[in-house]
Amino acid sequence: MSKNISNEPLKASVIQPGFDRSGLTSRIVHLGFGAFHRAHQGLYTSEMLALTGSDWGICEINLFGGEELIKQLRQQDHLYSVLEKDAANPVVKISGAVTESLHPELDGKQAVLAKMADPEIEIVSLTITEKGYCADLSTGHLDSNNGLIKADLSHPSEPQSAIGYIVEALRIRKENGDKPFTVMSCDNIQGNSHVARQVVLDYAAELNSDLHDWIESEVTFPCTMVDRIVPAITEESSAALAEQLGIADPCGIVCEPFRQWVIEDNFVSGRPDWGVAGATFVEDVIPFENMKLRMLNGSHSFLAYLGFLGGFKYIYQTMADKDYRTAAHKLMTDEQATTLSMPEGTDLTAYANLLINRFANTAIAHETYQIATDGSQKLPQRMCESLRYHFAKGNSVTWLTLGLAGWMVYVGEKDERGGSIEVRDPMLSEIRSQLAGAKSPEQIVKALLSIEQIFGTDIKQNQAFVEQLIQAVANVKELGARGAVAAALAKQTN
Numbered sequence: 001m002s003k004n005i006s007n008e009p010l011k012a013s014v015i016q017p018g019f020d021r022s023g024l025t026s027r028i029v030h031l032g033f034g035a036f037h038r039a040h041q042g043l044y045t046s047e048m049l050a051l052t053g054s055d056w057g058i059c060e061i062n063l064f065g066g067e068e069l070i071k072q073l074r075q076q077d078h079l080y081s082v083l084e085k086d087a088a089n090p091v092v093k094i095s096g097a098v099t100e101s102l103h104p105e106l107d108g109k110q111a112v113l114a115k116m117a118d119p120e121i122e123i124v125s126l127t128i129t130e131k132g133y134c135a136d137l138s139t140g141h142l143d144s145n146n147g148l149i150k151a152d153l154s155h156p157s158e159p160q161s162a163i164g165y166i167v168e169a170l171r172i173r174k175e176n177g178d179k180p181f182t183v184m185s186c187d188n189i190q191g192n193s194h195v196a197r198q199v200v201l202d203y204a205a206e207l208n209s210d211l212h213d214w215i216e217s218e219v220t221f222p223c224t225m226v227d228r229i230v231p232a233i234t235e236e237s238s239a240a241l242a243e244q245l246g247i248a249d250p251c252g253i254v255c256e257p258f259r260q261w262v263i264e265d266n267f268v269s270g271r272p273d274w275g276v277a278g279a280t281f282v283e284d285v286i287p288f289e290n291m292k293l294r295m296l297n298g299s300h301s302f303l304a305y306l307g308f309l310g311g312f313k314y315i316y317q318t319m320a321d322k323d324y325r326t327a328a329h330k331l332m333t334d335e336q337a338t339t340l341s342m343p344e345g346t347d348l349t350a351y352a353n354l355l356i357n358r359f360a361n362t363a364i365a366h367e368t369y370q371i372a373t374d375g376s377q378k379l380p381q382r383m384c385e386s387l388r389y390h391f392a393k394g395n396s397v398t399w400l401t402l403g404l405a406g407w408m409v410y411v412g413e414k415d416e417r418g419g420s421i422e423v424r425d426p427m428l429s430e431i432r433s434q435l436a437g438a439k440s441p442e443q444i445v446k447a448l449l450s451i452e453q454i455f456g457t458d459i460k461q462n463q464a465f466v467e468q469l470i471q472a473v474a475n476v477k478e479l480g481a482r483g484a485v486a487a488a489l490a491k492q493t494n
């Protein structure tokens, strides 16, 4: 066996799981062993286990990609490391919550389904990215034109999509007379588990009405608000982690010290006491989700498009630019916080200040390009909902408009230096076909606003906004992104 974190001595400063892993049972299946889950739910679970001595282990499953990661995880006894990093005080923790792992390419689809259908599994949690839900996010319903869904509906016992796996596993449970599992989404989607519930029910309805009704009445889908900045691992961050650990960890991940997890307390049967590790259980997660999606993620998208176009590789570099920093803060406080209705005592100004400081952490190399991916899936909940709120009130929307203009220029696939941008987005072909022949800012804006899956049918009806957006696109194209941000600030202070 190769040398790895499970069989080699680690530096004394490394924080070990601190509990007996042999007592764990797989009671959670997690779909999406990506960067975020490892640094968030995986670590919360490990810390909860150390504090409670309970047996809630996780079976990790990647449905798409990540075969090598799963193989590597197995070689190191399902242990992995997390470096929590700010400039002053790096901390490395070993997560011990993972009991086993599966991958359809390595183990076959039936092994994955058998694990999910095992009545010992009480929770199926998800970080499968927005596109994993196969939803039309403008309606919240299943996208019946999605290729994976079409294929799964024709062969439901050989699924490919996460939704297909969940419904087939629930079908087996029902057939066997077993209780169902809870489905808990931890993706950054507004009403994340409500979306999961809707697509699962839409899919089940296509197959069998009894199954649909059983899922509707028996399965719970608690929403969650998740927060921690976890950039994709790079050679540089991997080397920084190895330095702190004393050995390389191909499953390791680097993140910021901050983390937050708010969970709707609505589980079919049991749930771990994640509260001891700092999670908060509430009756209604939606206000917290909206706070985070609009203030954090909305300003992240703003910085990603305008930052990338302006030549900034990392978010912390955009924060070192006074104009971008001020603009992001104004977006948060003037145009996102104002749309929220929070429980009493929530201090949104303090939250905005905390976000600006987190974005400025130079130890976290979060690429603008990474945050810019999949914009079509992200903009509806990060920006469009706030636009609708302001339209109804007749408020001005300088920063939301500029952020959307940044996206519209970005998806044109040309950067400011004449180079091409490799846009990653599941709707890229539709975006391209809409943009075909569109040259002027007016043509670009009208072409893109007509994509109803992103902008609905209403946003393009607001003529004053459309004019403002055309001007913002013209500014980004003529002045460059940095010039457009500076011009918008100058206009506001005049």
Ligand SMILES: NC(=O)c1ccc[n+]([C@@H]2O[C@H](COP(=O)([O-])OP(=O)(O)OC[C@H]3O[C@@H](n4cnc5c(N)ncnc54)[C@H](O)[C@@H]3O)[C@@H](O)[C@H]2O)c1
Pocket: 031, 032, 033, 034, 035, 036, 037, 062, 063, 064, 065, 066, 127, 128, 129, 130, 131, 132, 133, 161, 162, 186, 187, 188, 189, 226, 227, 228, 229, 230, 231, 232
């Ligand atoms: N990285 C962050 O800072 C962060 C913060 C908060 C929330 N999130 C949420 O976590 C999600 C995952 O982010 P990440 O950083 O772990 O990304 P990642 O690229 O490291 O992992 C993506 C995971 O999604 C799975 N996946 C991708 N497409 C899928 C599909 N069509 N069906 C099923 N599974 C699919 C992959 O197998 C992989 O495990 C994001 O989409 C976001 O909603 C991330």
